[in-house]
Amino acid sequence: MAEVYDLLVVNGVVVTDTETGEFDIAVKHEKIAKVVPRGGLSGVSVKRTIDAQGGYVMPGGIDSHVHLNEPFIMAGGRCADDYEPGTRSAIAGGTTTIISFAPQSKTEPSLLAALAETHALARSNCYSDYSFHALCTNAGPVAISEFPSLRAAGISSLKFFMAFEDLQLHDDEILDVLLQARRNQMTILVHAENGQVISWMTKQLEKEHLFDPKYHVNSHPPMAELEATSRAIALSTFIDVPILIVHVSQPAVAAYIHEAQLKGLPIYAETCPQYLFLTREDLDKPGFEGAKCVCSPPPRSTADHEGIWRGIENGTFTIFSSDHCPFIFEDIEGGKKSSISPEYPNGRFQYVPNGVPGVETRLSLALSADRLQLQKFVEVTATNAAKLYGLYPRKGALIPGESDADITIWYPELDSFKLKNDMLHHNVDYTPYEGQTLNQWPRYTVLRGQIVWDRDNGGVLGVKGYGQFLERGISSLAGPLRPEKDWNPRDF
Numbered sequence: 155m156a157e158v159y160d161l162l163v164v165n166g167v168v169v170t171d172t173e174t175g176e177f178d179i180a181v182k183h184e185k186i187a188k189v190v191p192r193g194g195l196s197g198v199s200v201k202r203t204i205d206a207q208g209g210y211v212m213p214g215g216i217d218s219h220v221h222l223n224e225p226f227i228m229a230g231g232r233c234a235d236d237y238e239p240g241t242r243s244a245i246a247g248g249t250t251t252i253i254s255f256a257p258q259s260k261t262e263p264s265l266l267a268a269l270a271e272t273h274a275l276a277r278s279n280c281y282s283d284y285s286f287h288a289l290c291t292n293a294g295p296v297a298i299s300e301f302p303s304l305r306a307a308g309i310s311s312l313k314f315f316m317a318f319e320d321l322q323l324h325d326d327e328i329l330d331v332l333l334q335a336r337r338n339q340m341t342i343l344v345h346a347e348n349g350q351v352i353s354w355m356t357k358q359l360e361k362e363h364l365f366d367p368k369y370h371v372n373s374h375p376p377m378a379e380l381e382a383t384s385r386a387i388a389l390s391t392f393i394d395v396p397i398l399i400v401h402v403s404q405p406a407v408a409a410y411i412h413e414a415q416l417k418g419l420p421i422y423a424e425t426c427p428q429y430l431f432l433t434r435e436d437l438d439k440p441g442f443e444g445a446k447c448v449c450s451p452p453p454r455s456t457a458d459h460e461g462i463w464r465g466i467e468n469g470t471f472t473i474f475s476s477d478h479c480p481f482i483f484e485d486i487e488g489g490k491k492s493s494i495s496p497e498y499p500n501g502r503f504q505y506v507p508n509g510v511p512g513v514e515t516r517l518s519l520a521l522s523a524d525r526l527q528l529q530k531f532v533e534v535t536a537t538n539a540a541k542l543y544g545l546y547p548r549k550g551a552l553i554p555g556e557s558d559a560d561i562t563i564w565y566p567e568l569d570s571f572k573l574k575n576d577m578l579h580h581n582v583d584y585t586p587y588e589g590q591t592l593n594q595w596p597r598y599t600v601l602r603g604q605i606v607w608d609r610d611n612g613g614v615l616g617v618k619g620y621g622q623f624l625e626r627g628i629s630s631l632a633g634p635l636r637p638e639k640d641w642n643p644r645d646f
């Protein structure tokens with residue numbers, strides 16, 4: 155008897171990180187079953203067919219930097235999206251897998267406790283597949299002893315901050331984390347800004363009675379990011395362990411990372427839409443409006459955008475993620491407006507919750523900019539995240555028999571339109587990209603063979619709870635330079 159497939163995607167232009175061509179795809183049991191030259195599946199038995207009509211067909215997007223339902227993480231702020239709207243927003247924007255954070259508070263010794271709490275928040279609430287990075291703010295002996303258990307629980311990456319007093323680690327704690335990460339083959343993510351420089355600058359600005367949102371940019375000077383990046387690279391090189399510098403905002407930092415990469419060091423870098431589509435002028439709007447774009451590091455200048463694009467094109471940047479970190483603008487208790495008081499009608503920049511939403515707009519912004527080669531686009535928005543975080547080739551690829559049937563299908567052509575927050579599915583009352591002209595949006599999103607987004611026929615078709623937790627293995631990108639050798643203090 156002839157084979158029956160669950161879904162075909164035909165007449166598209168398939169683009170992966172390595173190949174572009176006119177291929178048709180057959181899906182069975184949630185997996186990619188076949189990828190064959192166009193027309194090669196005619197006559198097969200199938201339950202459902204999508205005619206892509208010449209649109210691009212890509213592996214589903216992976217957004218590996220997403221903050222959802224973090225109860226305490228940004229002093230005073232309340233994360234606007236829990237797992238339900240956050241992952242709904244993801245699939246509507248063509249992202250089939252997110253990696254969010256399991257945040258440990260300073261007073262919580264255990265990373266596993268934070269992981270258990272985060273599982274409870276996500277379980278049965280997700281529209282997309284998901285995993286977590288451990289987020290370590292208390293690198294005491296309990297946390298350090300738990301790295302093998304994290305690995306056993308499918309968590310192969312961990313983030314720490316070099317800024318924010320209630321979150322940051324000091325250099326000796328960072329060394330403890332890096333050494334233990336090396337021993338357990340975990341990928342480390344670093345928020346590289348010098349927290350003390352930021353606190354000191356905040357005091358200088360406040361002394362001069364400069365409180366408006368735009369001074370957030372002054373309080374995060376370029377030097378603070380460059381210094382922390384160079385320190386993170388020095389510390390990780392000393393331990394011989396790979397790190398990823400998250401949300402790089404400036405070409406000078408990218409250039410520094412590029413130099414390290416040229417020396418053969420396993421240093422990876424991430425950038426985000428806010429460093430390509432927002433500038434510091436967006437924080438300098440009348441009244442409190444600029445608070446909508448307060449995030450850390452802050453958006454820089456238009457000239458900087460060019461350097462960041464070049465860094466993506468030439469491979470300095472490994473991944474392009476959203477750093478979705480949503481706060482409701484009008485919420486006076488936990489949103490952006492919580493920083494306003496009668497004495498400070500335009501708020502006080504140091505108390506504006508840091509972050510912008512972006513999980514839904516990430517892919518469309520980057521594709522509409524029409525700047526990257528398509529294979530590079532797939533590489534930085536999906537494939538490399540899968541490789542770095544131990545999901546490849548299950549995710550980030552369209553390999554028959556190996557990859558989940560996670561597919562983002564674009565329009566062959568779409569009239570350009572202006573982005574409006576009304577179009578989005580997050581639980582936030584604004585988008586920092588309001589009014590941005592776009593000429594693409596995902597037409598269909600397919601997650602493990604199910605059509606979860608059909609823009610022209612019902613929008614979100616996926617159901618809450620279909621998204622699965624993904625246990626992750628180790629990175630398949632280059633690791634320590636000398637993995638066979640234990641780190642030993644006698645060697646120095």
Ligand SMILES: *[C@@H]1O[C@H](CO)[C@@H](O)[C@H](O)[C@H]1NC(C)=O
Pocket residue numbers: 405408409410412461462464465468470
């Ligand atoms: C690649 O990009 C980095 C970061 O923007 C830059 O420093 C470097 O000069 C670029 N290299 C080439 C060969 O273009």
